Amino acid sequence: MAVCERLENCGFFKKYKDSYKGICTALIAEYCNYTETSKLCERKKIFNETGVSPDDDMMPNGKMVDEV
Ligand code: SF4
Numbered sequence: 787m788a789v790c791e792r793l794e795n796c797g798f799f800k801k802y803k804d805s806y807k808g809i810c811t812a813l814i815a816e817y818c819n820y821t822e823t824s825k826l827c828e829r830k831k832i833f834n835e836t837g838v839s840p841d842d843d844m845m846p847n848g849k850m851v852d853e854v
Pocket of ligand 1: 790791792793796797798799814817818824827828829830845846
């Protein structure tokens with residue numbers, strides 16, 4: 787199973803892939819590691835629609851890291 791094609795360019799992934807924040811680890815496992823579920827990622831939707839990467843602290847579910 788392939789990972790999200792934006793993985794290497796994704797600010798959220800780069801910032802939080804080695805973090806100890808459980809929510810980030812869980813969301814990376816859920817969204818980033820699979821091409822199919824990554825299609826549901828709010829970050830990817832925004833990038834695809836606008837061409838602009840959202841703030842690094844926006845998570846794949848659309849919430850900000852600080853909100854959890
Ligand atoms: S946060 Fe979204 S865009 Fe970034 S690597 Fe994960 S699934 Fe892809």
